[in-house]
Amino acid sequence: MSFVNYVTKEVNCKIVYYGPGLGGKTTNIQYVYQKTSGDSKGNIISLNTENERTLFFDFLPLDLGEIRGFKTRFHLYTVPGQVFYEASRKLILRGVDGIIFVADSQVERMESNIESLKSLEKNLVDQGYDIGKIPLVMQWNKRDLPNATSVKDLHAALNRWSVPEFEAVAVKGSGVFDTLKTISKLVLMNLKGGLD
Amino acid sequence: MKAINNIPKYIETFFKSCEIDEKLSRYSFFLIRYDGVVLYHNNNLANSLSKSSIGALLGGVWQAARALADFIPKEEAKEGYRLSFDTSSQGVYIVPITVGPEELYLGLIYHDEVNPGFIKNKIREMATSFGEFLEQELKTISDKKQTTSENKFLFGDITDSEMDQMFAFAKH
Numbered sequence: 446m447s448f449v450n451y452v453t454k455e456v457n458c459k460i461v462y463y464g465p466g467l468g469g470k471t472t473n474i475q476y477v478y479q480k481t482s483g484d485s486k487g488n489i490i491s492l493n494t495e496n497e498r499t500l501f502f503d504f505l506p507l508d509l510g511e512i513r514g515f516k517t518r519f520h521l522y523t524v525p526g527q528v529f530y531e532a533s534r535k536l537i538l539r540g541v542d543g544i545i546f547v548a549d550s551q552v553e554r555m556e557s558n559i560e561s562l563k564s565l566e567k568n569l570v571d572q573g574y575d576i577g578k579i580p581l582v583m584q585w586n587k588r589d590l591p592n593a594t595s596v597k598d599l600h601a602a603l604n605r606w607s608v609p610e611f612e613a614v615a616v617k618g619s620g621v622f623d624t625l626k627t628i629s630k631l632v633l634m635n636l637k638g639g640l641d
Numbered sequence: 642m643k644a645i646n647n648i649p650k651y652i653e654t655f656f657k658s659c660e661i662d663e664k665l666s667r668y669s670f671f672l673i674r675y676d677g678v679v680l681y682h683n684n685n686l687a688n689s690l691s692k693s694s695i696g697a698l699l700g701g702v703w704q705a706a707r708a709l710a711d712f713i714p715k716e717e718a719k720e721g722y723r724l725s726f727d728t729s730s731q732g733v734y735i736v737p738i739t740v741g742p743e744e745l746y747l748g749l750i751y752h753d754e755v756n757p758g759f760i761k762n763k764i765r766e767m768a769t770s771f772g773e774f775l776e777q778e779l780k781t782i783s784d785k786k787q788t789t790s791e792n793k794f795l796f797g798d799i800t801d802s803e804m805d806q807m808f809a810f811a812k813h
Contacts, residue, residue, distance in 0.1 A: 448674065448678045449795065450680075456795070457678045459676055459678075477811075480811050481810055481811060482810050482811075484810075485810040487690075487691035487693050487694055488690055488691055488694050490690075490694050490697060490698065492701075501701060501705065502697075502701060504694060504697040504698075506691060506693035506694060506697075508810075509807040509808070509810070510806065510807050510809070510810065512796060512799065512803060512807060513795075513796065515795075517807065518693070520676075520677070520678070520693065520697065522697075532708055533705075536701075536704045536705065536708060537701075539675060539676055539704065540674070540675060540676030540678075622808060622811055625808075626804055626808050629804065629807070629808075630799060630801075630804050633795070633796040633799050634794065634796060634797055634799055635794070636794065636795045636796055637793065637794055637795065
């Protein structure tokens with residue numbers, strides 16, 4: 446749930462990167478961190494396992510500047526992608542305002558993508574959200590790999606809501622900011638609160 | 642209850658008038674929402690972490706602990722939980738504050754403390770006082786007025802040009 450602070454004129458929103466393990470969620474926010482100038486970003490927090498896999502979450506606070514007199518602050522979270530961290534994913538979705546589903550384009554990862562999307566739907570329902578109503582953007586990551594599934598097949602298998610979708614190569618930064626900008630816009634457009 | 646969005650209006654008033662605030666001036670404390678958004682902070686930590694990062698960590702550790710506590714049979718819980726991660730002189734202490742249907746958390750980070758039990762007790766008192774203060778303040782807000790303004794979209798007509806400006810910080 447977004448937070449509008451009328452005293453400090455700040456808007457806080459929570460965006461979660463969701464998707465299968467090793468799909469590129471952490472790489473997305475690491476790229477955002479690298480390419481963001483010092484004043485706009487806070488520290489990146491990563492709670493990892495010994496082998497650099499996300500254990501609980503990654504977190505990056507991002508100041509997007511002012512809009513109509515309000516400072517906008519986005520909190521970017523990633524969930525752990527590995528199947529057995531379902532409880533953690535559920536916790537991190539609490540209060541979410543927008544979701545970027547990072548799918549791994551490799552043919553052999555399609556089952557994992559589908560499984561992860563099902564878990565997202567279920568976890569949202571458990572917390573009273575409707576995946577058809579919450580701001581959602583799809584990112585087809587790893588488009589540079591030779592074994593990438595066609596975008597048409599990814600769309601057919603994963604994007605039945607026809608939400609905005611982007612091709613990406615997160616390690617090189619391609620598509621990372623396009624995806625983030627689109628979900629940010631959807632979240633802001635969806636933000637209710639009224640001006641006191 | 643979006644009235645919770647008005648809480649920052651009252652926080653300054655409360656903490657400024659709070660005797661406990663003076664006693665805790667050597668420490669860092671944070672009032673956060675369940676999702677880690679910081680509503681108020683008095684950060685005296687010599688640490689590079691931003692208040693947002695500390696809020697996310699406090700929110701995360703509480704949620705994880707709360708999920709673990711669900712394994713405990715409910716009938717045994719005779720009072721609300723608190724979370725303590727400490728040594729005999731330093732640590733982190735989190736206390737929940739119930740405000741209507743929502744829960745906020747008061748997190749304290751302290752060090753070099755001779756009597757942590759005393760400080761924890763003060764924090765619990767502070768949480769109780771603040772909960773009561775907030776309930777009272779929020780009662781005065783007109784529900785009708787809230788409903789009317791909360792149904793408006795703040796940025797429903799935001800343009801691509803405005804979004805481009807917001808993302809101008811990105812180094813390409």
